[in-house]
Amino acid sequence: MPDPIILNVGDLKQWAYCPRVVxxxxxxxxxxxPTAKMQLALQAQEQLEPLEAxxxxxxxxxxxxxxxxSPWLSxxxxxxxxxxxxLLDAADRIAIVDFKLTAGDAAPNLQMQLAAYSLIAEHVYQKPAPVGFIYRIPDSAVLPVPITPELRQSVVDAAEAIRTMxxxxxxxxxxxxxxxxxxxEFANFCADIW
Ligand code: SF4
Structure with a gap:
């Protein structure tokens, strides 16, 4: 039997954004x-942790x-x-918080990422994760994202599609x-789309 294909949650997020990136x-x-946006995201996160604490x-x-x-989950x-x-660890439940550098709502790829982390964390902590949160850095808003059955299923479906790919x-x-x-970051590789 072949070894299972281990996926990173980032793969799922990117898959929802553009499968070719994966x-x-x-x-x-x-x-x-690496784009300027990616570099900025890394810097912003380092500055945010002390404030969030x-x-x-x-x-x-x-x-x-x-x-x-930044807990490592698998x-x-x-x-x-x-x-x-x-990750917020309470007595009866857990919740994942992800930081978002840009304005706007929780896009589908961010919801996918939040749900994937939540599913893994439920296995690791053996507690439910009914809601996740996007922390929107520009205005410090906290956007709740219910981890619905549909969102959970979308994680499973996307993981299967990526493994098939x-x-x-x-x-x-x-x-x-x-x-x-x-x-x-891969614009030069997709000559067929321009
Ligand atoms: S350039 Fe290619 S990999 Fe990048 S978003 Fe467009 S289609 Fe996807």
Whole structure:
């Protein structure tokens, strides 16, 4: 029996954004050119952790939870792994918090990421994660995202689709949203779309 294909949560997030990004990361991992947006996101997170540590946990409805920054999570049952920005560990439940650098709502790819972390954390902590949160950095807003059955299923479906893509080594179709290509680290590889 072949070894299971372990996926990173980032793969699921990227899959929801553009499946080709996942292909390139897997089969041409050194090819991408980090964009200015990616560098900014890393810097912002480093600056945010001390501020977040002073925020009251009432914001999340989890007054007594313990904050765990950047925990490494992995699940042998799901064959998924990843490191969310923050995990809140309360007596009867847990919640994942992910930081978002830009304005706007919780886009589908961010919801996918939050749900994937939540599923793994449920396995690791053996507690439910009914809601996750996006912490929107520009205005310090906290956006709750219910981890619904539909969202959970979308994680399972996306993981299966990615594993099928990896096993077949076939280049997926590009995103329909051409605007995303303008700021993509792999823009030079997708000659067929321009
Ligand atoms: S250039 Fe466009 S289609 Fe190609 S990987 Fe980037 S987002 Fe996807």
């Amino acid at each position: 292909f390139y990361h897997r089969f041409a991992p050194t090819a991408g050119v 002073r925020r009251t946990l009432k914001t999340y409805g989890l007054d007594t939870a313990q904050r765990i920054f 699940s042998d049952q799901l064959n998924l792994q990843g490191k969310p920005d923050l 990896i096993a077949s080594e076939s280049l997926p179709a590009p995103t329909d949203l051409r605007k995303r290509c303008e700021d993509c």
